[in-house]
Amino acid sequence: MVTVTHPPVTRCRPRLIATDLDGTLLRDDKSVSARTVAALAAAERAGVEVFFVTGRPARWMHVVSDHVHGHGLAICANGAAVVDLHSGRRIVQVRELPVDAAREVVAALREAVPGSTFAVERTGGMHYEPHYSPLFEDDPGASVAPVEKLLSEDCGHAAEPVLKLLVRHGRWEPDAFLELARAAAGHLAEVTRSSPSSLLEISGLGVSKASTLARCCAERGINPEEVVAFGDMPNDLEMLDWAGASYAMANAHPDVLAATTGRTLSNNEDGVATVIEELLAS
Template sequence: MTSATERPEPQTPESDRSASLPRRVRLIATDLDGTLLRDDKSVSERTVAALAAAEQAGIEVFFVTGRPARWMDVVSDHVHGHGLAICANGAAVVDLHRDGLILEVRPLERTDALAVVEALRTAAPGTSFAVELTNGIHYEPEYPPFHLDPGATVAAAEKLLSPDWASADQPVLKLLAHHPRLTPDAFLALARTSAGDHAFFTRSSPTALLEISGLGVSKAATLAHCCAQRGIAPEEVVAFGDMPNDVEMLTWAGTSYAMANAHPDVLAATSARTVANNEDGVAVVIEQILAAQQS
């Protein structure tokens, strides 16, 4: 790590020399895993300094992630003025200044979630499911266990989504589906074909793990909503990402950067590039933005 006082001068990654910075930036939207965070889930001192400098310059920073609110401790110490995050791929807007208090929810209706379960059990036998609620995650016996959530209920998805279950009053943020044999992209394509009229499908894991939200719910949709509330136009937003669940956000933002370690779909959706997450690619661009605004 590089200390804040010894932070390197802004540099332009070789692959990014042709990218033009927007004239006015009012908001930076960044994914976390594989983007802002290094592979060890840390935030480098250089990145911490860049985030603070952006907010001091009047640029809001939104963390936009597939993570649930309870897993935001990795960045909670680096939130400055606004304190908001978009979690669960757009299903929740969270106030990190108030211990991850959920301010807005865009749920997946249980009837649609059950329809997805039925469709995938038929189209991809061997699929197992987890249900992410506002009060935590619960999963089937065959689903890879979440060691960070020891209090999860283990039961069939049909029971977890039943109106008679104890947590039936809690909104469903995401349904997750795992397959032990299919490749990640093949599983995603199959799911979209078999159940795409019931939910929005994406993925961010290197394994065949799908993240399933309500129709019309994505990082992009919730970010657009939050920006509209603030009078911020898409062309005033710079976004960063690395995986398929970032594509809609990167396409919506006026300027978007794919990390050097990004999935091919992300590289195809963006015209600008930055260096990899382990090389502080987000910080590199923030430094360029601030230098350009000061010149």
């Protein structure tokens, strides 16, 4: 049976809670439980800010838009965008992946991992290669073309900054695919994963959940020691390491479990809410 284990620094009340969404705050059916909604509201009433920090793009934040309080900001696309959930999920800050770097990443991965297929996430939406599968949610503005065309100056979306590349491969085990891609392109961009499948996410050098969260906290005069973070996948590792107190979900990836001293229940058991309730009561 999994029990909650607290890092020592959580004995004082935090000033900010940073939580991942999929596999962490959200249940597997992508819902937010009534208990979690109540815990988030209680934290905000107690003066503790809550940041949703996710790999999701802004347009997929409807799952939590009704549950934000206070500032209403979220960090999306693994740190590439800061989004105002109080104003229709408007992107207010962008940390883009330069197009030249994206092209170099594509070339490096084409050589290192033949058969890779790409998608390009821009501020206005997702665009796919013809054989990229499966697609995500419906995106009326999506275009389909080879990735070299999607990254060209005449693609029709060149004015929209690139937030990240996504790359799939049907025959590689996810962690092995991540290791290979980092060896081939890690000097060009940040390479991580949040999916249980062989789907990698590639952002600009230095862009991560952790680095954007650090910027947002610095703007508020909040130190890492005053932050409690929750996560479950490799794209959460830097954030969990940066925060003063970190919790891995019971369902977390083995690397996340190994890197954190705090443990909580699974996402389907309201693990985030359990910790928030205990922190507020301490």
